Amino acid sequence: MANASPPAGGTAILQCTDYVREFVDVPWNGNASAWTTEARTHWGAQSISSTPVVGSIACYQPGQDGADWDGHVAIVVAVNGNVYTVSEMNRTGKSANEVIVGGGPQGGPGIVDTRQITFSPGVGAFLIPPAANVYATMSTLLGGNVGATTTSSNAPVGELTLAGTGAGLKAAVTTDATDSWGWVKAQALPIAVAGVMLWVLYGSGSKGKK
Numbered sequence: 001m002a003n004a005s006p007p008a009g010g011t012a013i014l015q016c017t018d019y020v021r022e023f024v025d026v027p028w029n030g031n032a033s034a035w036t037t038e039a040r041t042h043w044g045a046q047s048i049s050s051t052p053v054v055g056s057i058a059c060y061q062p063g064q065d066g067a068d069w070d071g072h073v074a075i076v077v078a079v080n081g082n083v084y085t086v087s088e089m090n091r092t093g094k095s096a097n098e099v100i101v102g103g104g105p106q107g108g109p110g111i112v113d114t115r116q117i118t119f120s121p122g123v124g125a126f127l128i129p130p131a132a133n134v135y136a137t138m139s140t141l142l143g144g145n146v147g148a149t150t151t152s153s154n155a156p157v158g159e160l161t162l163a164g165t166g167a168g169l170k171a172a173v174t175t176d177a178t179d180s181w182g183w184v185k186a187q188a189l190p191i192a193v194a195g196v197m198l199w200v201l202y203g204s205g206s207k208g209k210k
Contacts, residue, residue, distance in 0.1 A: 014090065014109075014110060015089075015090050016032055016072050016074065016088055016089050016090045016091065017032055017073055018089070019075075019089035019090065019112065020057055020073050020074070020075060022135070022137055023075055023134070023135055023137050023141055024057060024075075024129045024133055024135065024138070025129075025132075025133040025134075025135065026057075026129075026133070027042050028041075028042060031071055032060070032071035032072050032073040033060075033061055033062060033070055033071025035057065035059045035071070035073055035127060036048060036059050036125040036127065039059075043128075043129065043130060043133075046128075047127055047128045047129070047130070048125055048126070048127060048128075049125070049126040049127075049128055050122075050125065050126070051119070051126065052076050052079045052084035052119055052126055053076055053079070053128055054077070054078065054142070055076065055077075055128075055138055055142065056075075056076050056126040056127055056128050057073050057074070057076075057127040057129065058074045058075070058076050058084075058086050058125075058126055059071065059072075059073050059124060059125045059126070060072045060073070060123070060124045061124075064123050064124055065098065065117055065123060066091060066092075066098070068092045072088070072091060073088075074086035074087060074088030074091075075087045075088070075138075075141060076126060077141060077142055082118060083116050083117065083118055083119065084116070084117055084119055085101060085114060085115070085117075086114070086115060086117065087113075087114050087141060088112070088113060088114075088115070089110070089112045090107075090108070090109055090111070091107035091111075091113065091115075092109070098116065098117050098118075099115060100113060100114070100115050101114040101115060101116055
């Protein structure tokens with residue numbers, strides 16, 4: 001990682017962008033609404049995911065999931081099927097498809113809250129930071145369980161997960177896909193053996209008959 005922890009000192013955490021910077025070294029400034037464009041410029045197109053990503057930055061345009069006029073950003077801390085959980089600060093709006101986790105605060109200026117959001121295609125972008133830009137504080141935020149991935153069969157396609165503390169992000173194969181490939185490999189040997197036996201019994205014997 002570039003830094004084990006966010007820079008000391010500086011300004012107080014007042015905005016959603018300030019909160020995200022506690023976990024990710026973000027090399028640009030500006031409103032949250034511009035972060036998707038900035039991520040594409042600084043981190044490349046591969047850093048933009050259309051589905052929730054554990055450890056990524058959820059970026060909303062004005063009006064999306066309660067975002068204000070200047071947009072909103074948050075950290076995705078969990079994904080379970082079509083519902084994902086974010087940790088955020090300074091959320092001013094509220095959307096109909098959200099649930100505050102644990103009956104905590106409803107958000108607002110200077111308030112950190114955790115909420116579950118039902119994923120809607122096309123709503124929000126999920127920015128995947130390079131490994132070198134992820135602070136150790138991300139591991140703390142995720143409860144140290146940075147290697148976890150959802151195994152739900154209805155997990156969003158293209159879901160990603162942290163591949164260990166500071167090791168960056170990698171694609172996670174869903175359980176269904178893994179099981180299917182395992183079944184194919186398990187059947188390969190029996191099928192090959194059966195083919196050889198059929199050839200010995202019928203193929204080789206037919207060669208001797210004129």
